[in-house]
Amino acid sequence: MKTKSILSAALLLGVCSSASAQSFEPITNRVGQSFSALALTVTQVITNYAINLPIPDNNPSGLASTKDFTSTIDRIGDVNVTMKISGNFNGDLVGYLTHSSGFSVLLNRVGRVAGNDLGYDDGGANVKFDDSASNGDIHSYRVKLGGSANAALTGSLLGSWAPDGRSADPGLVRDTDSRTAFLDSFYSLNPNGKWTLFLADLSPGGTSTLDSWGLEITVIPEPADWALMTLGGFVLLFASRNWRRSAQKA
Ligand SMILES: [Ca+2]
Numbered sequence: 132m133k134t135k136s137i138l139s140a141a142l143l144l145g146v147c148s149s150a151s152a153q154s155f156e157p158i159t160n161r162v163g164q165s166f167s168a169l170a171l172t173v174t175q176v177i178t179n180y181a182i183n184l185p186i187p188d189n190n191p192s193g194l195a196s197t198k199d200f201t202s203t204i205d206r207i208g209d210v211n212v213t214m215k216i217s218g219n220f221n222g223d224l225v226g227y228l229t230h231s232s233g234f235s236v237l238l239n240r241v242g243r244v245a246g247n248d249l250g251y252d253d254g255g256a257n258v259k260f261d262d263s264a265s266n267g268d269i270h271s272y273r274v275k276l277g278g279s280a281n282a283a284l285t286g287s288l289l290g291s292w293a294p295d296g297r298s299a300d301p302g303l304v305r306d307t308d309s310r311t312a313f314l315d316s317f318y319s320l321n322p323n324g325k326w327t328l329f330l331a332d333l334s335p336g337g338t339s340t341l342d343s344w345g346l347e348i349t350v351i352p353e354p355a356d357w358a359l360m361t362l363g364g365f366v367l368l369f370a371s372r373n374w375r376r377s378a379q380k381a
């Protein structure tokens with residue numbers, strides 16, 4: 132019995148890890164580290180690039196930061212992006228990420244709605260962009276956090292947010308525009324090679340600095356790994372049923 136309990140615990144650990152991998156959420160915070168359970172290996176690589184460059188004020192030429200990403204990952208399962216900006220007037224900014232055929236709009240004049248062409252005047256952000264972030268759309272972050280578009284922040288915007296996703300002209304964009312350019316645009320691409328984060332400030336007054344940005348890239352598990360995950364799930368079901376039976380008898 133004791134052996135079975137230990138086995139169940141080990142399987143539970145393994146399958147929980149597998150479930151994380153299946154939903155493509157981060158499973159480790161260590162750069163370049165692989166996580167192994169039940170003989171399967173799921174890899175996530177996290178980078179952070181220090182930039183510390185100003186985003187030119189009211190200048191569509193913007194700031195393009197291009198980095199060469201190198202890893203053993205050959206197919207992307209999921210991409211999250213971290214970004215730290217300091218300054219003021221987040222609503223001035225448009226930002227997007229490109230790599231290979233992938234394209235995702237991270238920011239598009241946050242807070243711009245009918246009747247407010249300027250957007251939010253909060254300053255700074257230290258955020259993660261994640262398609263599945265529970266906070267939802269970064270474009271309307273004040274509404275989410277404070278219940279109103281007028282609920283100004285007292286500091287930088289923090290937390291995980293879904294990308295703005297709107298490809299509309301930044302001079303016309305509204306919250307009601309369709310959102311199509313998410314980070315899933317990079318799904319199944321080879322992540323190795325150049326990634327560019329582009330940021331531009333499109334309104335005079337209020338300036339921002341790009342402090343740093345980074346990538347969190349998770350591999351697509353190989354088919355053999357998926358089979359192992361499925362097997363692990365069945366084994367866990369069986370083991371937990373046995374455990375419950377044993378507990379009921381005790
Ligand atoms: Ca994600």
Ligand SMILES: [Ca+2]
Pocket residue numbers: 188189220223332333334335336337338
């Ligand atoms: Ca500006």
